[in-house]
Structure formats: structure tokens, C-alpha cells
Amino acid sequence: MASTPQSLTGIDLAEAAELAAQLRVDSVRSSTSAGSGHPTSSMSAADLLAVLIGRHLRYDWDNPRSDANDHLIFSKGHASPLLYSICKAVGVVSDEELMTGYRRFGSRLEGHPTPVLPWVDVATGSLGQGLPDGVGVALAGKYLDRLPYRVWVLCGDSEMAEGSIWEAIDKASYYQLPNLIAIVDVNRLGQRGPTELQWDLAADRLAADDIHARVIDLYSVKPIDTETLVAAAAVTNGRLIVAEDHHPEGGLCSAVTDALLEAGPQKLWVTHLAVREMPGSGTGDELLAAAGIDAQHIDSAARDLLNAT
Numbered sequence: 001m002a003s004t005p006q007s008l009t010g011i012d013l014a015e016a017a018e019l020a021a022q023l024r025v026d027s028v029r030s031s032t033s034a035g036s037g038h039p040t041s042s043m044s045a046a047d048l049l050a051v052l053i054g055r056h057l058r059y060d061w062d063n064p065r066s067d068a069n070d071h072l073i074f075s076k077g078h079a080s081p082l083l084y085s086i087c088k089a090v091g092v093v094s095d096e097e098l099m100t101g102y103r104r105f106g107s108r109l110e111g112h113p114t115p116v117l118p119w120v121d122v123a124t125g126s127l128g129q130g131l132p133d134g135v136g137v138a139l140a141g142k143y144l145d146r147l148p149y150r151v152w153v154l155c156g157d158s159e160m161a162e163g164s165i166w167e168a169i170d171k172a173s174y175y176q177l178p179n180l181i182a183i184v185d186v187n188r189l190g191q192r193g194p195t196e197l198q199w200d201l202a203a204d205r206l207a208a209d210d211i212h213a214r215v216i217d218l219y220s221v222k223p224i225d226t227e228t229l230v231a232a233a234a235v236t237n238g239r240l241i242v243a244e245d246h247h248p249e250g251g252l253c254s255a256v257t258d259a260l261l262e263a264g265p266q267k268l269w270v271t272h273l274a275v276r277e278m279p280g281s282g283t284g285d286e287l288l289a290a291a292g293i294d295a296q297h298i299d300s301a302a303r304d305l306l307n308a309t
């Protein structure tokens with residue numbers, strides 16, 4: 001078996017971006033060759049996984065049973081093209097196997113990952129399963145094996161609605177598992193449409209009134225894409241809304257304003273929408289409305305900002 005290319009450990013962010021591009025290409029190539037699969041779900045997580053495997057994951061791909069290895073679980077198992085493209089990138093699966101094996105009967109590159117592959121701990125694909133499995137592995141790491149490995153679990157944002165995910169989070173908190181890291185790929189879409197995050201819907205409503213907002217998804221390999229922010233702030237004359245679906249503390253608002261003040265307009269009008277009260281219970285829409293971060297609140301904040309002088 002080929003060994004892990006040296007270039008995939010400790011890579012810099014430019015190399016990670018290049019690797020992510022290759023993972024996207026291979027995800028599309030393999031699923032196109034099979035005529036089925038989930039290429040887009042794979043592409044949205046490519047940056048995250050490129051940074052993870054190139055900079056953080058401690059893993060000897062030639063020795064998957066090593067006690068020292070971290071664990072990588074694709075809870076959104078339908079993104080299997082991404083996992084298999086990673087296996088190609090680290091040199092343990094050939095391009096030929098990827099292109100002729102993915103989703104073919106009898107092949108080990110099944111539509112959803114299974115432990116028939118030595119780099120896969122648990123079978124996933126039924127959404128909501130991988131994180132609970134990850135909790136189990138992390139419990140073993142902390143209390144049974146007493147080893148310092150970390151457990152990285154990739155989840156989808158729509159998948160987060162599964163009850164089993166919340167039970168897993170509850171147990172991870174109860175048993176205090178700092179060795180468990182859930183990465184949520186917030187690509188805004190589930191199978192049939194947008195998930196609970198509504199910034200795009202607010203922009204549509206504003207556009208209907210001829211108010212043209214720039215929606216910036218801060219998701220990228222670099223934490224802050226200053227160039228894009230500056231370009232958008234120029235169009236909106238320094239008027240800006242930062243909407244965050246969590247407490248304001250430790251969020252992105254100050255990073256965004258710092259980046260803008262350093263590089264862009266020296267005058268900004270900023271509205272920071274975030275969850276400021278303890279959330280209660282209710283539907284997703286009700287909770288967003290109660291926290292003041294739904295489309296309606298973003299819409300009114302944008303209209304108020306237009307009057308700011």
C-alpha cells in the first residue's frame with residue numbers, strides 16, 4: 001500500500017485550498033463515473049476536510065489500527081465521495097479504484113462508508129448515527145483506553161435536527177468529552193431546501209422591495225475574506241448586519257468589523273443580531289424569531305440601517 005504523502009502533513013492554508021479543490025474534483029469525477037452519489041454534499045465540506053487532514057488529524061493511513069490514531073467519522077455518510085477522495089489524496093486508494101469502484105456492486109467503496117474499509121470505524125449513512133457513534137469512541141478513549149486520540153465527526157446542518165444528535169451532544173456534555181469534535185458543515189441546504197438558517201430568505205424579501213443586500217457566507221479556508229467584505233461594504237456604504245445563530249460573545253462580529261476598519265471604509269454602521277437570551281423550546285422558526293435572528297428581524301434591521309447617518 002502506498003504511504004501517506006509527506007506533503008499532506010502540516011500543509012499551509014494555500015496548500016489546503018489546493019487540496020480542497022482536488023477533493024472537489026475527485027468527488028465530482030467519482031460520482032459522475034457511477035452515475036449517482038452526493039457530489040455537492042462532498043464539495044461543501046472539502047475545505048473543512050482539507051484543513052483537517054492536512055493540519056490537524058493525527059493519523060497513520062498505513063496503519064489504521066494504530067492506538068495512536070485519531071478517529072474520523074463521516075456522520076453525513078452520504079458525502080462518501082469526499083471520504084474516498086481523501087483516501088486517494090493520502091495514497092491508500094488509487095485513482096483507478098475510485099473511478100471504477102465507487103458505488104459499484106462488490107466494491108469496497110460503497111455508497112455509504114462501511115468498516116470494510118480499514119479507515120472507517122463505523123457504518124454511517126442513516127443521518128444522526130455518526131455523532132452518537134463518535135460519543136462511544138470518545139468515551140472509550142477517555143475512560144477505557146485512556147489514550148489521547150481525538151474523535152472528529154463530520155455532520156450536516158440538516159442532520160442536526162435528528163434527535164439522536166441532540167442525545168449524543170447531551171451525553172458528550174454529561175461525560176465531559178473534550179476529545180470529541182463535531183464539525184457541522186453549514187451549507188444551508190438539506191435534501192429538499194434550506195435548513196433553519198434564513199439569511200438568504202431575508203435577502204430575497206429585501207430584493208423584492210428593490211433593496212439589494214450582499215449576503216456573504218463567511219465559510220472559507222481563511223477565517224475572514226477581507227477582500228469580499230470590503231467590496232460589499234463599498235456597495236452598501238459601510239452598512240452591515242452580522243447575524244449569528246449563537247451568543248454574541250466569541251462570535252464573528254468583531255473580527256468582521258476589525259477587518260473592515262483596517263482595510264475598508266473608516267465609517268461603518270453595524271447591527272449585530274445574535275442570540276442574547278437563554279433559548280426556550282419551540283419550532284426552529286419560532287426559536288429564530290424569539291432570538292431576533294429570523295428573516296423578519298434581518299429585514300427590519302436592514303431597513304433601519306438604510307436610515308442611519
Ligand SMILES: Cc1ncc(C[n+]2csc(CCOP(=O)(O)OP(=O)(O)O)c2C)c(N)n1
Pocket residue numbers: 040041044076078125126127128155156157158159160185187189190191195
Ligand atoms: C435518517 C435519514 N433520513 C433521511 C436520509 C436521506 N438523506 C440523505 S442526505 C439528506 C440531506 C442531508 O442534509 P445535510 O445534513 O444538511 O447534509 P448536506 O448534504 O447538505 O451536507 C437526506 C435527508 C438519510 N440518509 N438518513
